Amino acid sequence: MPELRENEQKTLLALEQLKGKASVEQIVDVSGLAHAAVMRGVLSLTEDKLIVTHEQKQTLVSLSEEGSYHAQHGLPERRLIDSLAKLGGDAAVNSVIEDAGLEKKFVSVALGWLNRKGWATIKQGNLNPLKTPPFGDDEKLIQLLTKKTPLIVEDLSLELQKSIPNLKGRKLVEIEEKTLRELELTDDGWALVKQGIIVQQEVSQLTPELIRTGNWRNVKLRRFDVTAPGPVSFPGKIHPVQQIIQQVKEIFLEMGFTEIRGDMVETAFWNFDALFQPQDHPARDMVDTFYLANPKQGKLPKKGVVDAVAATHENGWTTGSRGWEYKWSPQEAKKLVLRTHTTATTIRYLTEHKEPPVKVFSVDRVYRNEKLDYKHLAEFHQIEGIIMDCKVTLRDLMGTLKEFYKKLGLEKVQFWPSYFPYTEPSLQSTVYVPELKNWVELCGMGIFRPEVLAPLGVKHPVLAWGGGLERLILLKLGIEDIRLLYKNDLGWIRRNPVCQQ
Amino acid sequence: MPTITLDKERFSSYVGRNISVEDMAKQLPWLGTDIEDVAQDSVKIEYNPNRVDFSSIAGVARAFCGLMGWETGLPKYDVKQGNITLTVDKSVAQVRPYIVCATVRGLKIDSDTIRELMELQEALHWMIGRDRKKASIGVHKLDAVTPPFSYVTCAPDGVKFVPLDKTEEMTPQDVLEKHEKGIAYKSQVDWAPRYPLVVDCKGQILSFPPIINGELTKVDENTHDLFIEVTGTDLNAVQRSLNVLVTALADMGGTIETVNVTYSDHVLVTPDLTPQKMTLNVDFSNMRLGLDFSEKQTIDALQKSRLDAKIVEKGVLDVTIPAYRTDILHEIDLVEEVAVGYGIFRLEPTKPATVTTGKKHIVTEITTAVRQIMIGLGFTEALNFVLTNEDDNYYKMLQKPEGLVTLANPVSTDYSIIRNDLLPSLMKNLAVSKHHVFPQRMFEVSDVIKLDDNSETYTERRIHLAAVSSHPTANFTEIKSVLESLLTNLGFENWTVTETNNPSFLQGRAATISLNDMTLGVVGEIHPELLNNFELENPTGAFEIDLQKIIDKNK
CATH class of the missing domain: 3.30.56.10 (Phenylalanyl-tRNA Synthetase; Chain B, domain 1)
Incomplete structure (x- = not known):
C-alpha cells in the first residue's frame, strides 16, 4: 500500500463521506483543504489507482445583463402585445408604446419580433393583433433562469434547448462550455477507506524547536515534490571583463612577469615623444587622441632625458638614426592626454629600471577618441608585456607569444611583418579561433627602436607586445555588440556564467 | 591605414x-x-x-x-640630364619655401594610369606631405606650357586662371573662398600676404600650390610627357615625394629627366635618385633576429628586400638603399629588411632564456581581496568607464561639480569629463537594471582621477570602492553593516563612524567612516530625490571609500 500524504488522506476521507463520488469543489468544502492541495492529492491518488476522474463536458447558460432586465419586465414584444390587448386589440403604434412604457431603444426590436413571431401586423400606423400569443419557450427559459443561473443546457427539455440559439442571437443569454470533473473512489480506494484512515499531521518546515525537543520523531515531515520549480537565486559575482582581466594576469604571472601600473593621464611626452612618434604624426591628432582641457599641461622629466629625446627626433642624436628632421617642441610634449596605449607606462618604468632582466606586464585602461558603436569603444583595455634582457631576440618574442596564446587556449599562431612607430622589427600575429573557424588578428609586437631606448639610457634589447583585451573578450563570450560589456546590465551579468564551458 | x-x-x-x-x-x-x-x-x-x-x-x-626571388637587389633607374629650368623667386621663402621638379617622358597614359597616378599623389600628400603641409605634388602635361618655369608669389587677387576641372577663371582669392579644394586647404596659405604660383615663361599658370593645378595642364589620355613639381615646407619631404613618384612612373615605362631648379644662391638638379648608404653589422642583425647568418646569407636576404650590400670588412656590410625607400632611418630598419627578405614564415619561434618570477601589483592584490569579500557579501561587480559627464556625475547626484578633470575634445556630451567618484556610475547601473529581480546589490572597485598639484600630470589616479544595495527594505543599517563587515575582513578594528551631511544621502542617515583620523569615505541611505533623478523606485543604501588610502598604507 502506498504511503499517503496528509492531503491525499483527507481527499479520500472526503470522498468517502460524499459517498464515493464528488466534484473537486465538494471535496474542498468537506475536507477543508486548499484547492491546490486537493488537486495535487487527486493527481497522485489517480496515479495510485485509488480514484478515477470522470470528465464531462457541460454547457452552461446564463442571463446577460439585458436578459436580466427583460426577465424582470418581460420581453419587449410581450409588453407591446399585452398593452395592445389592454387598449382593445387595435390601436395606434405610438399609443401602444406609450401604454407599455417601452424604452426607446427596444421599440424597433419589439416591433420586429411582433412581426417575426406572427403576433401582430402594422397597417397605416395601427397595430393589429393576429392572435393572443401563448407563453413562448424563450420566455419560459428566461423565467427559469431568474430562479437559478446558470442552468445546465443538457438537463433542459428539448423545447427549451431549441430556444437557446434565438436568445443567444438576441444577446439575452450567454453560453459557457465547461469540463466537469467528478472523482470516484475505485474498488481499491473503497478497500482502503474501509480499512480506516487515520490522518497524521504533517510538518513542512523542520524547526529548531522540533530538533531540540526530539518532537520531530512524532510528526510526519511532508515529502516535497522535488521536481517542482523553485525561486531563482543570484550569487554575487565578478564582472565578466574583470574575470578575463584576472585570467590574463594569471597567465603573465605564471610566465614570470611582474605587473606594473601607471597613470591614465599622461603627458604627450611619455605617450608619444619618448616612443619616437614625431609631433606631426597623425596618431597625435585631436581626431585620434583625447587631450585634456583641465589640467592642460603637465611637467616634463629632467632636462637630460628631454634633450636627448628632442635631439633624437630632430636629427637622431647619437643613435645613428637620421631622426624625423623637424624642430621638436617642448610645448607639444607637455600637453596632457588620456594615454592611447599602456606603452606610455612601460617606457616610464623602463627609464627607472634599466638593469636586466626586466619582465613586466599590464592589463589596463587606454583611450582613443572614437565614437561608440557596436565595434568601437573610446575607453578599453590593453594587454601589454615586455622583456628586457641582454640577449633576447625576435624569435624569442615569437616564442613568448606562442606560449602566451597557448595558455589562452589558442594553439595555432601565425606571424607577419608589420609596422609600429616605436618597434623595429615589428610583427603582427593572427590566431586561429576554432569557434569562429577563422584567423583573427590579436597582438602586435616588436623590438623597441634604438631611438626609443638610447635617449632613456636603456642599453639592452626590449621585446614588447600588446593587443586589445576587448577583442579577446568578444571572442571568448561570443558577443556581437561591444558596448554590452560596460553597460552593467545586472541581468546580463547574472546570466553570464562564472565558468565558461 | x-x-x-x-x-x-x-x-x-x-x-x-x-x-x-x-x-x-x-x-x-x-x-x-x-x-x-x-x-x-x-x-x-x-x-x-x-x-x-x-x-x-x-x-x-x-x-x-x-x-x-624573381628580381632581387637594387632596382636601377636611369635619370637623363634634362634642359628644363625652373627659377625660384625669393618671395616664396615667406610662404612655401621649397620646390623640386622632374620631367618624365614617353609614357603611355590611359584612364587606369591616370587613376593610379592620382591615388599615388593622394597617398604621398597624406603620408609624406602631412596633408599637403610639408609637401604637395603638381603633375602637368608638359606640351601645354612653355618652359622655362618659375616658382613665384602673387597678390591674392593678382592673377586669374581656370582651376582644374572648372571652366571659369578665378583669382587665388576666389579659389580659397569658393573652390572645394581651396576651402579644404586654405589654412596652408591664407595667412600669407602673397600666394605661391608655378608659372611658365608666358605667365601661364601651372598650379597654385598646395591648393590646385590649372586646367591648362590637365593630364589626359593624349599626354606622353609630364612635368612634375613638388612644393612644400620641408626640403627632405619634397625630395622624397618626388623620388617615390618618379620611380613609380619609370616603372610604368617613362624616362626620367632632371630639371635644374635655380634658387637665388644655389642650383638643385632634381630628381636625385642617388641611393642612400648605410652600414649593417651582421652580428647586430643576428643578435636581434636570433639567427646565425653569414655575410652572404644576410646579403641574399637584403637583396630579396630590393637592397644591395657588399662586405666592407668581416661582419660589416655596406648597404645601398633605393631612393624610394623613405622609411629606413637606422641600422635596425635594415635588420627588419633581412627578416622580411629571408621570410618571416621561416623564422622558428624560440623560448627566451630569461628567468624571472612574477609578482602582482599591490593594487591588484588588494582589489582582489576586496572583490572576494564583496562577492561573499552578495554583491555583483560592475565595471564602468571613467569617462562620464557633469549631469550624471554631479547634478543628478545633487552635488556641485568640483575639481573636474575635463576633456578638450570630447567625442560626445556623454563623455566629457573624468569621474572622481564611483557612486554615480553605480546609480546609472541600477537605472539600467531596474527591470531585473530585486534585491540588487552591486559594487565597483576601480579608477577615479583627481586633481593633484604635486604630480607630474597634475592629476592622480586613485582606486575607490563603492557599493549599492537596492530593494524594498534597504536602509542605512544594512549598508553600514556591509561596510563594517568589509573593514573587519580587511583586518581593521578601530574605525569611527560620525554623522555627516551629504546632499546625496538622507539627513540623519549618512555617516563618514574614518580610520585613525583618516577619513575613508561615506555611507548612507540615498536621498529619494536622487532616486527620482535616476528613475529608481527602491530604497537604496550606498557607500564609497577611498581604497587608495588603504593600499598606500600597505605599500
Missing part, C-alpha cells in the same frame, strides 16, 4: 608573369600588407604608412618580385 587595389592584369604586367589573385593574396602578407578583399580580378591590400612606395601598383610589384 592606407589601402590600394591591385588589379590582377596590371600587377601581372609589372611583375612580368601571370599571377592569380589567390597567389597574390597568399604571398602579399609576407611584405607586411593586410589582405582587405580578394575580388575576381583584383586584390585590395592595406599597407603600413611608413611604406609610401606601396602607394602605387608599380611599387608593390617591385617589392613582390624581390620577395619571390
